[in-house]
Amino acid sequence: MLRVDKIKVHYEGIPALHEVTLEVNQGELVAMVGANGAGKSTALKAIVGAVSPVSGNILFNGKDITREETAKIVRLGVVYVPESRRIFGPLTVEENLLLGAFTADSEEEVRGHLNHVYRLFPRLKERFRQKGETLSGGEQQMLAIGRGLMIRPKLLMLDEPSLGLMPKLVTELFKTISLLKEEGYTILLVEQNVREALEIADRGYILQTGRTIHSGKGAELLESDIVKKAFLGL
Amino acid sequence: MELAVQLIVYGILMGLVFSLIALGLSLIFGVMNIVNFAHGEFMMVGMYIAYLLSTFLPLDPLLSLPFAAGAGYLLGVVSYRLLIHHILRGPMVAQLFGTFGLMLFLRYLAMYIFTPDVRSVKQGILVGKTLSMGWINVDASKVFSAGVCVLAFAAVYWMIYRTKLGRALRATSIDSEAAKYMGIDTKGMNALAWGIGGATVALAGALLAHFYYVTPTVGMLFTLIAFATVALGGFGSIVGAFIAGVLIGLIMVVSGQFVSELKFSFIYIVYFLVVVFRPRGLFGW
Ligand SMILES: Nc1ncnc2c1ncn2[C@@H]1O[C@H](COP(=O)(O)OP(=O)(O)O)[C@@H](O)[C@H]1O
Ligand SMILES: [Mg+2]
Numbered sequence: 001m002l003r004v005d006k007i008k009v010h011y012e013g014i015p016a017l018h019e020v021t022l023e024v025n026q027g028e029l030v031a032m033v034g035a036n037g038a039g040k041s042t043a044l045k046a047i048v049g050a051v052s053p054v055s056g057n058i059l060f061n062g063k064d065i066t067r068e069e070t071a072k073i074v075r076l077g078v079v080y081v082p083e084s085r086r087i088f089g090p091l092t093v094e095e096n097l098l099l100g101a102f103t104a105d106s107e108e109e110v111r112g113h114l115n116h117v118y119r120l121f122p123r124l125k126e127r128f129r130q131k132g133e134t135l136s137g138g139e140q141q142m143l144a145i146g147r148g149l150m151i152r153p154k155l156l157m158l159d160e161p162s163l164g165l166m167p168k169l170v171t172e173l174f175k176t177i178s179l180l181k182e183e184g185y186t187i188l189l190v191e192q193n194v195r196e197a198l199e200i201a202d203r204g205y206i207l208q209t210g211r212t213i214h215s216g217k218g219a220e221l222l223e224s225d226i227v228k229k230a231f232l233g234l
Numbered sequence: 235m236e237l238a239v240q241l242i243v244y245g246i247l248m249g250l251v252f253s254l255i256a257l258g259l260s261l262i263f264g265v266m267n268i269v270n271f272a273h274g275e276f277m278m279v280g281m282y283i284a285y286l287l288s289t290f291l292p293l294d295p296l297l298s299l300p301f302a303a304g305a306g307y308l309l310g311v312v313s314y315r316l317l318i319h320h321i322l323r324g325p326m327v328a329q330l331f332g333t334f335g336l337m338l339f340l341r342y343l344a345m346y347i348f349t350p351d352v353r354s355v356k357q358g359i360l361v362g363k364t365l366s367m368g369w370i371n372v373d374a375s376k377v378f379s380a381g382v383c384v385l386a387f388a389a390v391y392w393m394i395y396r397t398k399l400g401r402a403l404r405a406t407s408i409d410s411e412a413a414k415y416m417g418i419d420t421k422g423m424n425a426l427a428w429g430i431g432g433a434t435v436a437l438a439g440a441l442l443a444h445f446y447y448v449t450p451t452v453g454m455l456f457t458l459i460a461f462a463t464v465a466l467g468g469f470g471s472i473v474g475a476f477i478a479g480v481l482i483g484l485i486m487v488v489s490g491q492f493v494s495e496l497k498f499s500f501i502y503i504v505y506f507l508v509v510v511f512r513p514r515g516l517f518g519w
Contacts, residue, residue, distance in 0.1 A: 082412060091405065
């Protein structure tokens, strides 16, 4: 479904990604893990067209989207739920969700998706009239994911959704992500919670200073020396 | 007493025109943090359209309103696409000079085409007519203009707060990167803000031309009034622009009654006080 082939990204001449290669197949939950500053967000932003690779290419369902505009990539179904949520604080919960449905065609369709998101996150339904900025951190993350689901993603990319959440909520969040996978969503998950992410993932990639240095089945990676040493402190 | 009522009525009527003039400036700032120094020149274009259609064609200046709005919309969108879009990534100073240059360009283009002569709209069903409302008399053109300005303002307000497009516009103004991730064409939203800004201010210009002289340099004063209005209302605030416009109109008309030479100075005293004591304006953030 998604093929990222040897992309290189610079920020004003300074390299952030040297060579990132990864693949996500239909229905998979793929985790990309790595330390702070490794380039995880940059890789996702390159996929969604928010930054432009200087070389390499990105294919989505066979179509080259390497230097396509973000709005067009999103319309193809590639959805990026950004780091630190980026919800629209002054807008209500429902307005935030409806923005996710900006690309939808009919009212009915929008209602259907809204109900789906409310079933998944009943808290959002309770608070649908509240301003986004008044929600707690956990609720804001639900809103960010819910808003992403409203776009009807073919590929859902989550950028450190657990960042800043209390441990109890982190557990809940990973349950939700597993649930989404069971519902059939294809997910590319970026995390610093390496263990939890690899436990629920089908496959994983390890990113280090702008390179995908290792990949494998989630469970295998958890057992590998490189992960144990670098991330799990074993 | 009669004088007082008369002044207040005129102040409010003028103020409602100022509100519509300030709307676009505030909207454009709200969506992309850029200050349009050419705002008054967009208005000037609307004034000349009213002047031209009523002087050289047998048309009532009222019929020029949709043409002025349409031309203002195009002017806004074209300015964005050809100029603003390219300078947005530049430093703040480059942005300031960019719209400043646009102001000079439009002003001297008007100078070239129309000469510096002062012109006015002389014919039209509202021109020079007065309405008697009880014991006060008001210019029919001012009452009508204020009414149209309120309607136009309400229409834009409705569009911004009640439609899907308006929601996307607000999202872009809050966080344009996140808006992009929603699949919103944020450049299109910027262009739309410029289009609405151009259309509303040019419409105000065509209305103003019914009772205000037309020259190539008329824009500057109104740009400055719009700045004061937006600062008072709060940069980026739509409701603020509306209320501040009325306040500025009242201040100008009432103070002008006493020291007519200083009526614009009073606006700046208010502007100064706002900047010093409440920099975010009445309704900002
Ligand atoms: N907007 C930016 N401008 C310049 N450098 C950036 C920008 N965003 C990220 N970087 C740099 O690129 C590298 C990768 O960052 P990022 O992709 O955010 O890493 P991660 O998400 O893995 O923490 C870091 O060295 C970071 O400092
Ligand atoms: Mg990151």
